[in-house]
Amino acid sequence: MLLTHKKLSIKQIQASETWPLRHVVMYPTHPKEYVILENDKEGIHFGGYAEGILVTVVSLFIKEKNAQFRKLATLEEHQGKGYASQLLSFVFDFSKKKNTSKIWCNARENKANFYHNFGMTKTNKTYKESGINFVIMEVNY
Template sequence: MDIQIVETDKQLKDAYHVRMTVFVEEQKVSPDEELDEHDKTAIHLAGYENDQAIAASRLRFVEGYGKLERICILKEHRGKAYGSQLIAEMEKIISSKGYKKAKLNAQTQALPFYERLGYKTVSEEFMDAGIPHVTMIKNI
């Protein structure tokens, strides 16, 4: 997968398309919750396979952490380690900005995935967009 930091309108449109497909269509999250005020200031990433957008995420810097958000892979492309590649790229950006910690709110069904990448749960379960989540952190 070719991971690109979003710099053009087309790349941003591609990233939003993947997010809307995964979160709104597949997981039934409200479009108003999926696209929010943080999109304007976040660093967005888009992942491509054969020039087709198949993955997306966004990264913000909050309270001393690089905060990984909106990590998603189109259903037909899951199981190919693309999620791990996307997170590794986000962690590189976090490190390059001088931050030492990453944080994310993981859907509980994805806990084993994030645990394999070194993330540790630091919160009780909570609901976000009608989906159970926990907060996880990692020193990088």
């Protein structure tokens, strides 16, 4: 059951502002450097703030007509409140305004249903990293 809380305040942030949240949420047992992407400088990074606290982040990479979002992460104590959904909806809208025709991601297999709610479908491309199963999901619009 999704609990709806106050609307998120979303703003563009620096890649380095995403790293602490990515680390603690996604790969807390790895070194902090593990969550820094080689192409972070090429991305557009967004942060969602609830009551002034950065609670969710995502990075968007646009290449021609394709957009890829990566490293969507929400602090554990703020999960289930709809913040990641609000942030992802924002990213989809932002991507469409940049004239992309497809958005895709490397989804953790156990989170595929979340992305399915946004109209994304699984492809047949899968892989495993750090003991986690991933599937590439996408949606054309």
